[in-house]
Amino acid sequence: MSTRTVSRAAARLLLVLVGLTSLAALASDPAKTKLKGVITAVQGDTITVVDQARTAHIVQVSADTVYKKTKGLTNVIHEKTDASVLAAGLPVTVEGSAAGDALAAREISFRSEDLRTTRQIQAGMAPTTEEVGAMNKRMDEFGTYEQLDAAEVTFDSGSAKLSAKARGDLDTFAAKAKQTHNYAVVLQGFTDSTGNAAANQRLSTQRAAAVANYLQQNAGLAPGRVRAGDGMGVAPDAGSGSNGAARKVVAKLVVDKGVQAGVKP
Template identity: 40%
Template sequence: MNLTGSTRIRGTTGLLNVRGEDHPAADLLPGLTVSVEGVRDGADLTAAEVTFKEGDLRTARAIAGGLVGTEARVAENSERIDNIGQLVQAGRTKVFFALGSAELSAEGRASLDAIAEQARGLNTAYRFAVVGRADPTGNAAANERLSQRRAQAVIRYLERSAGITPDKFLLPAALGSAPVAHDPDVPQNDAEARRVTVTLAVSASARRP
């Protein structure tokens, strides 16, 4: 897709996708779902107008912010992870929630205790990536807030009850019910979507033999 100086980039809101404010080209973030109107010349498409949902933009910003936040937090920590940008998964758990709830269940607390114990047993620096989700019930804004509450509930438990210090967390992401481009772990049903995924990550260099 080719952009020109006259390409209009706009966000939309609501069920009717009412057009809202104009946006700069910098807001066309990786993973953002867009609709394009323009002129095609063979394989090339010159865009006259690009539109996207404001909710999808917030999701893309949260994901991008998590990546930037990773670098910023690691740089500030006294316990440095080498090769930032090359974090690899060392463990993962999912915490599921009741409909409309951000309250941890006994099973959820047990899962968090287990991954916290795994982290404390590592002989290298580690970080936790926390991603909240919601099912499609309700509107997009409410789902985003609910997924944020769920992510924060998980972080609070890990800090207050499982002994994980705040510097061990990457910037959390709240995805709500929005679809994610190239999602490696798509929820298969509504119950599976009501969750927080907690990933334990270490530097890639720490996993090399």
């Protein structure tokens, strides 16, 4: 047997002995754990790793955790890095010990090729992240309305009948509404300060209902888009006595910011 053959055999034996020694060390310390999986979340000093059995494991990192980026087919060549490279989607091997329900990481290693692929995927997801941000903003704005247009129509004293001018103004208002995506119409009826409070409340409600009916039945707005009119009683700017400008219905064209910004007429 040649000297070279003996050397190779000795090297193989040495590797076997090293492997057996490592296994013995792990067996003597059952708290030591080796976990392979993919990072699914990174939150401060805690990362979540899902293994091949699709079981999620909580891993805690610290200032003592060592991060290794391996290279080559054998992964023997490696260089140290830091926790900033950890990201969702990165396959890792974690070595550490149990710490309650978590695993305290002593070492986290990953292949440089996997890190490069993960970064490429993250870069490709950037537009999606922006879209998610926009969607979250819209979710926060549901129920927040933006007024795009308004119309006021006035009534004769004690009346809820629409005049010819009022009908024309509502037709113009309805035409603008039809050009707006996901619109809604909000109606508020008012009276002047003459008469008693109960009568004014009824009359303001009747005026708002008259406008709602006209917009739906004559101006062609979808019933679901016209909110039930609110009777507001005496107008805030009614002053005292008879005031023609206070005998009105205010129609507002609005959009829900959380649905769509709308198209301003």
